Amino acid sequence: MVKTSADKKYKRILLKLSGEALTGSENFGIDPRVLDQMALEIGQLVGIGVQVGLVVGGGNLFRGAALQAAGLDRVTGDHMGMLATVMNGLALRDALERSNIATQVMSSIPMSGVVDHYDRRKAIRALSNGDVVIFCAGTGNPFFTTDSAACLRGIEVEAELVLKATKVDGVYSADPMKVADAIRYERLSYDEVLDKKLEVMDLTAICLCRDHSMPVRVFEMEKQGALLNIVRGGDVGTLIE
Ligand SMILES: Nc1ncnc2c1ncn2[C@@H]1O[C@H](COP(=O)(O)OP(=O)(O)OP(=O)(O)O)[C@@H](O)[C@H]1O
Numbered sequence: 001m002v003k004t005s006a007d008k009k010y011k012r013i014l015l016k017l018s019g020e021a022l023t024g025s026e027n028f029g030i031d032p033r034v035l036d037q038m039a040l041e042i043g044q045l046v047g048i049g050v051q052v053g054l055v056v057g058g059g060n061l062f063r064g065a066a067l068q069a070a071g072l073d074r075v076t077g078d079h080m081g082m083l084a085t086v087m088n089g090l091a092l093r094d095a096l097e098r099s100n101i102a103t104q105v106m107s108s109i110p111m112s113g114v115v116d117h118y119d120r121r122k123a124i125r126a127l128s129n130g131d132v133v134i135f136c137a138g139t140g141n142p143f144f145t146t147d148s149a150a151c152l153r154g155i156e157v158e159a160e161l162v163l164k165a166t167k168v169d170g171v172y173s174a175d176p177m178k179v180a181d182a183i184r185y186e187r188l189s190y191d192e193v194l195d196k197k198l199e200v201m202d203l204t205a206i207c208l209c210r211d212h213s214m215p216v217r218v219f220e221m222e223k224q225g226a227l228l229n230i231v232r233g234g235d236v237g238t239l240i241e
C-alpha cells in the first residue's frame, strides 16, 4: 500500500471492534459488507502511516455469560467466546488482505497452523513495519472480556490510544439504548467512569487504563470517517483519560 503523508495525531493505536457490530442487520454471524467497510476505514489509517493493532470481540457468535445462562459451564463458555474472536479475526484478516493491507493475526491461545501465537516483540516489529496486527482469543483467560484484552495489548505494544468502536456515539449517563434522555459526555476521568459505573466498557479494562495512563476514546463505528477524524485529532465521541 502506498503511504501518503498527512497530519495525524497518533502514530500507533489499538482499535477494539465490537463483535456484535460484525452482524450488520442480522442477529448472528458475520456480514461481509461490514467487514469490507471496516477494511476500507482501517486502510485509510494505514494509508496515512498510522500503525494499527486490532482486538475484535466475539459477541456476534458467543459470550460466556450468555452460554452460562443457557446451562453451560462458565469456563467452557468463555473458551467458546475466545474461540469466536479467533473466527472474527480470521474473517477480518481476509477482508484486510483483499484490500491489500498486510495483516497478521496473533492469538493468546496457541493454535499452530491457523494463526501465530501472541508474542509482544513480534507484534511490535510487525506494527513498526506497517502491518495491521489482529490480537485475538482475548487475554487467553476466562472471566475477562475483549475490552480488557484491548487495553492490555494496547498498553503492552505501547499504543498511544485505545479506541473502542461501538454502536453508540460515546459514553452516556446511562445506556442510551435503554434510557432515551441519557446525556452524552465529551470527556470523563477514569474515576468518574468507575464511580458512576458507566457500563460502556468493562470496569477491569478502565482500571487497567487508569493504572497505566492509557487514554480511551469511545465512538460510533458506523459513522463514516469517524476513525480517520479521530487519528487526525478530531474530538469525536467520548474521551476517557
Ligand atoms: N453508560 C453507557 N454509555 C454508553 N453505552 C452504554 C452505557 N451503558 C451501557 N452501554 C451499552 O454498551 C454497549 C457497548 O458494548 P459493545 O456491544 O460495543 O461492546 P462489547 O460488548 O464489548 O462487544 P461485543 O459485541 O464484541 O461483545 C453499547 O451498545 C451500549 O448500549
Ligand SMILES: O=c1ccn([C@@H]2O[C@H](COP(=O)(O)O)[C@@H](O)[C@H]2O)c(=O)[nH]1
Residues within 6 Å of the ligand: 019, 056, 057, 058, 059, 062, 063, 064, 065, 077, 078, 079, 080, 081, 082, 084, 085, 137, 138, 139, 140, 141, 142, 143, 144, 145, 146, 147, 149
Ligand atoms: O480475555 C477474554 C476475552 C473474552 N472472553 C470470552 O469471550 C467472549 C467474547 O468476548 P466479548 O468481549 O464479550 O466480545 C466473552 O464474553 C467471554 O466469554 C474471555 O473469556 N476472556
